Amino acid sequence: MIDVKNIHFRYAGSKEDIFKDFSLQLNENNIYGLLGKNGTGKSTLLYLIAGLLHPKSGTVSYNGIDTRKRRPETLQELFIVPEEFDLPAMSLEEYVRINEPFYPRFSREVLKRSLEDFDLPTTINLQALSMGQKKKVFMSIALAAGTRLLLMDEPTNGLDIPSKVQFRRAVANNMSDDRTLIISTHQVHDVESLLDHILILSRSRLLLNASVSDICDRYSFEYRTPGEATDDVLYSEPTVQGNAVISHRKEGMPETPLNLELLFNAVTLGKVEQ
Secondary structure, eight states: OEEEEEEEEOOTTOOSOSEEEEEEEEOSSOEEEEEOOTTSSHHHHHHHHHTSSOOSEEEEEETTEEGGGOOHHHHTTEEEEOSSOOOOSSBHHHHHHHHGGGSTTOOHHHHHHHHHHTTOOSOOBGGGSOHHHHHHHHHHHHHHTOOSEEEEESTTTTOOHHHHHHHHHHHHHHOOTTOEEEEEOSOGGGTTTTOSEEEEEETTEEEEEEEHHHHHHHEEEEEEOTTSOOTTEEEEEEETTEEEEEEEOOTTOOOOOOOHHHHHHHHHTTSSOO
C-alpha cells in the first residue's frame, strides 16, 4: 500500500539529514503506531507519505503512485490530521457540505456517530470551539471521510483524560476493515490498545517493525517483586507495582498484554532488538 524507497530528506537550511537511504513498506488493513523520540522524523514521515513534503531523492508511493504528484485519485483516498491546525469561521454543516463531495465514501452517519463518541453535537460553529474540541471535530471528519489511508500526528495532544478515552472509542467504533491508520505519537499509553503493528523510528532506521501479535508471542510483559529471579529478564524498570520486566516468552506460557512504554524504552536502549 505504502512504499517508501531509499529516500533522502533534510529541511531547507539544515545540514542534518532527517532521512538518508530510508526505506519502509506498509500494508493495508492495519493500525500502525509510529513511535520515536522527539526529532526522529515521525511527523516528517507522515508529511512525506501525504505528499506535503518531497524527498530530495528516492520515492514515496501510495498504491504505486508517487505521492508528490498529489493526484486527485490519491488525495481522495488519504486524510491527514496534523498536530496543529485551524478551522475556518463557518458552521460544521457548511464545512462538511464543501468538503464532502471530494471523498467518495464520506459518511454522515460515521460523522454523527464519531461526534457522539466525543460528546459533541452536530450543530457546531467551528470558530466557537476550544482547541481540544476542534481536534475532536476534525478527527470525526477524518473518520467520516472514509479514505483508505488515515494519518494522525499526535492526535491525543491537548486532550484531557476523558477525551483520550473518547478518542480510543471513536477510532474503535468507526474504523472499517479496509482502512489503514498510522498514528504518530509519543504518548504511547493513549493508543496502545488500538494498535496492531508497532514502528519505532530512529532517524534513518527502524529499531522495531513488528506486529503486536508477534511481539506478544515472543515476549512476556509482567511485574515481579524485587526478590524474584531475574536471569531471564531482558529489561526492567522499577515501579510502585514492583519491577516491570520484559522476558522471552516461554513455550506454554500464557500471552501477556503489551506494555508499550516498557517496550519502547527497552528497544531504544538496545535491550530488545528486532
